[in-house]
Amino acid sequence: MKASELHSLSDTELRARLDETREELMKLRFQFTQGQLSDYTRLRLVRRDVARIATILRQRERAAAQDKGRAL
Numbered sequence: 783m784k785a786s787e788l789h790s791l792s793d794t795e796l797r798a799r800l801d802e803t804r805e806e807l808m809k810l811r812f813q814f815t816q817g818q819l820s821d822y823t824r825l826r827l828v829r830r831d832v833a834r835i836a837t838i839l840r841q842r843e844r845a846a847a848q849d850k851g852r853a854l
Contacts, residue, residue: 783831788838800835803828 788796807828813819 796839803831
């Protein structure tokens with residue numbers, strides 16, 4: 783998933799997407815340990831998606847905290 787697509791989502795949608803991708807990552811890791819995973823690149827892509835979503839959420843949290851600090 784592209785970062786530009788993720789930036790257009792709301793915080794609640796991003797959190798839901800983060801939960802979904804983490805669950806998919808867990809399933810892929812389980813398949814990997816069982817030797818059932820046929821597409822190893824998918825594991826890397828999902829791991830990067832998790833990091834990308836978490837980064838965007840963290841950036842928004844920091845921006846909100848910074849704006850709150852300025853308002854006081």
